[in-house]
Amino acid sequence: MAKKAEEVKPGAPAWTATFGDLMNLLLCFFVLLFSMSTMDAAKFEEVAASFSSAFGIFSGGEMAIGQGALIGDGVSQLTELSSYITSMGLAQSGDDSDSEEAAVGDMEQAELLEAAEEEQLEASQELAEQIEKALEEEQIQNDVDLNYTSQYVQLTIQGSILFDSGKTYLKEDAIPVIDKLGQVLETYAGGTIEIEGHTDNVPMTSGGKYSNNDELSSGRALSVFYYLVENTNLDPANLIHTGRGEYSPIADNSTDEGRARNRRVEIKIYNPLSSSY
Template identity: 40%
Template sequence: MTSKKKLLSISPFRRNVSPIWLTVYSDLVTNLTLFFLLVYAFTRLGVEQRNEITFWLSRTFTKTGTAEVRAKEIIKDLQHQQTKEKIEELTQTEQFSKYAQLEMNEKLIKITLKAPVLFDSGSAELKSQANEILDEITPLLKLLTQNIIVEGHTDNIPIAGGKYSSNWELSSARAFSVVDYFVRKKGIKPERFVIAGYGEFRPIAPNDTEENRAKNRRIEISILRTGEQ
């Protein structure tokens, strides 16, 4: 009887059996690793690819409302993180920090550009320096999918001759030039844009000094955040 017990205790079949908790733990670690790899891969995708995955996840989890909501929350968090990173990159560039300003709230992300950097006086043709700063803004516009409002503003000094008869017309033409650059040169979808020209009628400073008038000569690019998916 004693010899049988000793044989059983040294049996190779008993020595190689793993506890059940170790098997469960290994599966958990493997699944977590795969999950984080998928999350990382998702952050490297383009906007259209992410939208396709969002649609697929929504269709997949339609029967389980909780899972569908959670999938959307994960994707939304990733998009917000990417937006934050792009904004940080943009504001640290030399051209942007020198000639532009960024504001952000729950409704929109607004980029204000100084008009003298983009255009010569009385002109709506983009300067070469304008291309550089618009190129820096492009990655942020491509990352997001919401509509974009581009507004042109001027000071209150009347236009004396030239191609445009009023500041209103000039501000509209300048806004169009910016949108045209993003669409034709950078491939952003035209249906996302709204163009507005306000002339001298929406100043951000009194038009009583040259410094204040320079503040009023500007282009505002607003990315709407309402209705984010």
């Protein structure tokens, strides 16, 4: 008996279905990649025009981009085209997003710093108004100059009120002023107080106790520090004394009036919002 012919099933082979599914997945994958990229439309049109010219669809391929940098060699230019699109699209999208995030971050940081600066300045202004009123009540407003920054309120006393020329001992006439000033500090200075001594640029005479203006300014700041520690309830741990010598003038040292202004003691009262409080 003759063998029965093997029945052939109609339709395409089974592997084609798997291959078709794989192609669909790859298509979806590349569509997703493309949708997440950002591509400059104008540059893409230029690339498309150059690419088309390379295959002879349009004329004038040499004049497209970079004097034929992407054209003229046909298929051999595909690698350069891919690199160009990558740098123009995906890479550019990443750079743009990073730069935008950095710009937004810098802007937010600048706004926060500006807001903090304004808040600190308001705190100093409020403290300055209170101290100014207290100086008027103590009737020493003519002996003490008041100024303020975002960090502190500054009280300046001329050296001629506090010391004799070339000396660091407080004058007898200065004691009432320092006593009243100490009461103001006890009331309104809850944190750091910095005492700075300043001089003019006239060299010290030979044979004196102090050989230069640095030592003189430090000695004067220290004299005020010692007096406040011994005669007030201020915490010595909050008091800083420094000598600045002739290096921070506020007036012209070439005139008598300017040198007199430069010989001074500054007391800086840091406000509660200051980093040095």
